[in-house]
Amino acid sequence: MLGWFKKKKEKNKAPDTAADTLESQESQTAPSPAAAPEVKSEGLIKRLKKGLHKTRESLIKRVDALFLGKKEIDADLLDELEEVLITADLGVQTVTEMLEEAKNQVDRKELADISALRAFLRDKMTGYLSDNQRPAEKPDSGPFVIMVLGVNGVGKTTTIGKLAHKFKESGNKVLLVAADTFRAAAIDQLKIWGERTGVEVSCQKPGADPSSVVFDALEYANNRNFDVILVDTAGRLHTQVNLIEELKKIKRVMNRKCPGAPHEVMLVLDATTGQNALSQTKLFNEAVELTALTLTKLDGTAKGGIVVNICREFTIPIRFIGVGEQMADLRDFDAHDFIKAIFT
Numbered sequence: 001m002l003g004w005f006k007k008k009k010e011k012n013k014a015p016d017t018a019a020d021t022l023e024s025q026e027s028q029t030a031p032s033p034a035a036a037p038e039v040k041s042e043g044l045i046k047r048l049k050k051g052l053h054k055t056r057e058s059l060i061k062r063v064d065a066l067f068l069g070k071k072e073i074d075a076d077l078l079d080e081l082e083e084v085l086i087t088a089d090l091g092v093q094t095v096t097e098m099l100e101e102a103k104n105q106v107d108r109k110e111l112a113d114i115s116a117l118r119a120f121l122r123d124k125m126t127g128y129l130s131d132n133q134r135p136a137e138k139p140d141s142g143p144f145v146i147m148v149l150g151v152n153g154v155g156k157t158t159t160i161g162k163l164a165h166k167f168k169e170s171g172n173k174v175l176l177v178a179a180d181t182f183r184a185a186a187i188d189q190l191k192i193w194g195e196r197t198g199v200e201v202s203c204q205k206p207g208a209d210p211s212s213v214v215f216d217a218l219e220y221a222n223n224r225n226f227d228v229i230l231v232d233t234a235g236r237l238h239t240q241v242n243l244i245e246e247l248k249k250i251k252r253v254m255n256r257k258c259p260g261a262p263h264e265v266m267l268v269l270d271a272t273t274g275q276n277a278l279s280q281t282k283l284f285n286e287a288v289e290l291t292a293l294t295l296t297k298l299d300g301t302a303k304g305g306i307v308v309n310i311c312r313e314f315t316i317p318i319r320f321i322g323v324g325e326q327m328a329d330l331r332d333f334d335a336h337d338f339i340k341a342i343f344t
């Protein structure tokens with residue numbers, strides 16, 4: 001997939017991603033080697049479907065209920081469809097754009113019936129989700145430094161823990177850096193993830209300057225052959241201005257200490273906050289130039305359409321989606337799998 005989790009030492013036919021590793025462990029009962037890939041991919045979609053079931057219920061089940069028994073695509077149907085799509089947080093502009101195109105295609109007799117309209121919606125959403133996807137720019141040598149940020153409670157630390165697990169499982173040497181020194185419990189939370197995943201954590205006392213925590217961690221990492229360094233940052237400071245200035249400083253310090261770093265600036269967004277996710281992306285992107293997004297808590301929302309909305313508004317790739325609190329519930333984002341899990 002994105003090559004993030006390539007095994008360091010390729011064993012015979014090692015899976016491409018840690019997610020694949022987990023999947024293949026679960027599908028060891030595959031009836032024959034030839035059938036294995038199909039079973040694996042169906043298992044993956046099944047689990048994703050479970051994680052996205054609220055969105056599937058609110059979006060596609062409602063679309064299908066609306067389409068049931070109808071043959072013609074008329075203005076009333078498109079009006080009702082508009083409401084369903086907006087309710088699922090696809091965003092007014094995205095929905096307007098999609099339905100205007102649908103209407104034009106109906107006028108040109110290119111969309112003949114309801115099933116063609118359903119396929120049109122599916123293709124259109126897949127297109128929005130696929131457009132931005134591009135791989136991370138990993139360094140040719142030295143550690144892959146990932147700075148993780150986002151407002152408080154979105155799931156930064158949990159995502160870092162899940163990522164540490166994925167990277168470790170793929171044979172990488174991982175270091176976690178506790179640059180959220182604002183909240184005393186944040187350091188302990190990261191240490192717990194470190195113990196759970198068996199990776200080292202670099203930290204200082206609560207209240208320490210986050211930039212100096214990062215500086216010291218990079219110094220420590222020097223010549224110790226870490227493959228990946230995941231930096232946890234604070235989600236809450238006294239004011240938003242402080243938070244942004246703090247993040248800019250951390251980024252500058254990283255780059256000075258380790259030219260090219262951070263190689264990934266990942267914003268974590270809580271999908272249950274709906275349209276707020278858009279303003280957060282804009283704010284952080286203007287301040288620190290994001291290179292990646294992760295949307296968490298998709299299991300807890302019926303408004304998963306926000307993923308499509310964000311992809312249409314920004315050109316930042318979505319790397320992962322969180323569909324639960326367990327370690328394996330952080331999934332590599334794949335546009336086609338996501339749409340398949342919602343539409344089928």
Ligand SMILES: Nc1nc2c(ncn2[C@@H]2O[C@H](COP(=O)(O)OP(=O)(O)OP(=O)(O)O)[C@@H](O)[C@H]2O)c(=O)[nH]1
Nearest residue numbers: 152153154155156157158235296297322323324325
């Ligand atoms: N259901 C669900 N819960 C999640 C997911 N990701 C994170 N959480 C939960 O969200 C809560 C907050 O997660 P944290 O990782 O502490 O969030 P944070 O952004 O680090 O929070 P601060 O450090 O306070 O800013 C925890 O209870 C997590 O278990 C997800 O994908 N699904």
Ligand SMILES: [Mg+2]
Nearest residue numbers: 156157180186
């Ligand atoms: Mg945290």
